[in-house]
Amino acid sequence: MTANAVLSPVPPPRKEPPPGVSAMVRLIRDSFALVEPRAEEIAQFFYGMLFSIAPGTRELFPVNMEVQRSRLLRALVHVVQMVDRPDELVPFLRQLGRDHRKFGVVTSHYEAVGTALLSALKKFAGDAWTHQVEQAWAEAYTVMAKTMLEAADNDENPAWWNGRVVDHVRLTWDLAVVRVQPDYPVPYRAGQYLSVEVPQRPRLWRYLSPANAPREDGTIEFHVRAVPGGWVSRSIVGHTRLGETWRIGPPMGRMGVDRSARKDILMVAGGTGVAPIRAMIEEMGGWGDNPRVHLFVGGRTRYDLYDLDNLQRIAMTNPWLTVVPVLESEPTVQGVEHGTLADVVTRYGAWAERDVYVCGSPAMIRSTVSRMLVAGTPLDAIRYDPFTLD
Template sequence: MADLTNVLKESWSLVEDRSDRVVEHFYARLFLAYPHLREMFPVQMQVQRDRLLAAIVAAVRMCDDPVRLDEHLRSLGRDHRKYDVRPEHYAQVKVCLLDAIRTHAGERWNDVYEQVWSDVYDLMAEKMIAGAAEDDEPPYWDAQVLSHERRGADIAVFTCRPRQPFTFRAGQYVSLECAYKPRMWRTYSIANSPQPDGTLEFHVRAAEAGWVSSALVRRLRAGDTVRLAAPMGSMTLDTASRRDVVLVTGGTGLAPAKALLGELVKYNRTRWVHLFRGERRSDGFYDQENLDRIAERYPWLSIVRAVSDEPGFRGEQGKIHDVLSRHGPWRDHDFYVSGAAPMVRATLSRLAEMSIPSTRIRYDAFTDS
């Protein structure tokens, strides 16, 4: 497996600096050869192109971890049921994807690379098809919006309830579609643990180029219907661990952390929980009163808030990974990190510098794509 992974990475390096052209070539070839597949994709394709590229890069990197890759692919296959993807589509995609990579790799492409990509793709398709076949849940759930609150100029918190039973774990995320942007699915973390009434809470920030997030913040109303795909993600509590917990969040990365807190309040009596929340300015601390009430009720929870761009703020100052470093020690803790991708990367790097084992770190990086 190691040799195969090395060849895969080596061959991908031939096109990595022009990967955007590879993706454009792929979709042009796919829609020309199989025009009936075009209706499965959104009208605006830019985010879809970014998602394909991210999926390719992630798969290449995860080849070093077969167990994680297997779990990821099966979950991805289940998720693709919402697009009505069928087994025969995988062969069609393979022809176009290999053609795109081969074309842009140029003269250095060889038969070994061709065979490795063919074999790896077949393996990935097999896992995804199996994941879809194993799933007896609906391909998606219709959910009615129960409430919608603006928590600032660009943030909204809304609740909804699926019309059919929906099973998930605290810390997971779902793909979501709304009628205002049909066929455009985006991922959002569920901000609560499973509730008896089936209610789900979501926190959404309207990004500048975020068509779906902007619609969810500015147009969604109580009474509307959204669609939810199967839950995904592994930023869930390690139920076998007795270590204390550190939650590191930024922006709407608060959502999965809040879900984990909701799970912990049901049974925790022995684990200290430290929530580090970073924002640029103090007006970004939406939902502050709710979190403070939880901390008042449960002494095992402590909250540290920090801002990076407000000199007059009376609390902690600096990037949240730097603030985290000033506390501790953290040698015997479990870490959960969620927020914008740059913040997550910086925090993971700092934890590596602290020699925190990767097996004790779970994370989600948020983008609108």
């Protein structure tokens, strides 16, 4: 497993779990800790068994399985271990279930995946695989599969949308802005994210956050940063062609400004995390009456502040918005604050009266949220999105 969580990067304080659940979670975590050092072998066994009991599932995965490094198995194990956090898990699983339709997953596949998962764990756990351990895994997996399936069955939206690329602007060698025109409007809320599959990288779906609130013409702007060694991001930045068709999955995530809260807002955006933040600000711009919003937008160098002009332009006509640029590695640049976003934001205090939205890389979110908690910001005032593994 990598260090990145499927759910929150910062664990929430433990609420008392329902009776029986804590024992179940302990059995699941302890048994997995025992086999975790052999995760690669478990993955091989898992996929081998899955493809032999349900051969139709092979074509749902990338041709080259090495590329994904057992994404599904790692995700599965991680999610199952979160069974004692139903408040976060259930809405996430419902979205995930709707989202899984885009892979071509059908009901019978869930049973096959469950069987392959339990068989793989059993094989490697040896004597530690007791009846109770098996029950705990089976029960947790079944609850999750049911939640996903139910949401998928009740979704009336398409499994994915086709979107034509109408614009591709390469801002720097590793950053591009891409505008896509879907065949039908995608029903996302400003702040949510979508998965996309590009023609150069079939079956490698990746999440991207729209940088605009939903528009009348349905177009969606994405900001894409090429990560070193990245299969999909490098291809999007370097090789997207006008007119090509992307597939776009259903909306995911729980970010979005709560209009009824009537509290002032703090927003913290790192790198391409500015995309969902801009979408939320754009949406607020249409409301007229708004709480005060203080936005810190940061990066290592000034090239990372690629959207600052747009944000400052919005602030000029929307007095409720204050934009503060932050640079980490260019101490001589004037007119910006210096340090990491975590440093700068907490320098101002706890922001205890505000609702807080944090968007960026997993590392940036982790450090910002942890430092804010230490500074005294209440955890339930801070919103950030769940992560997937990478």
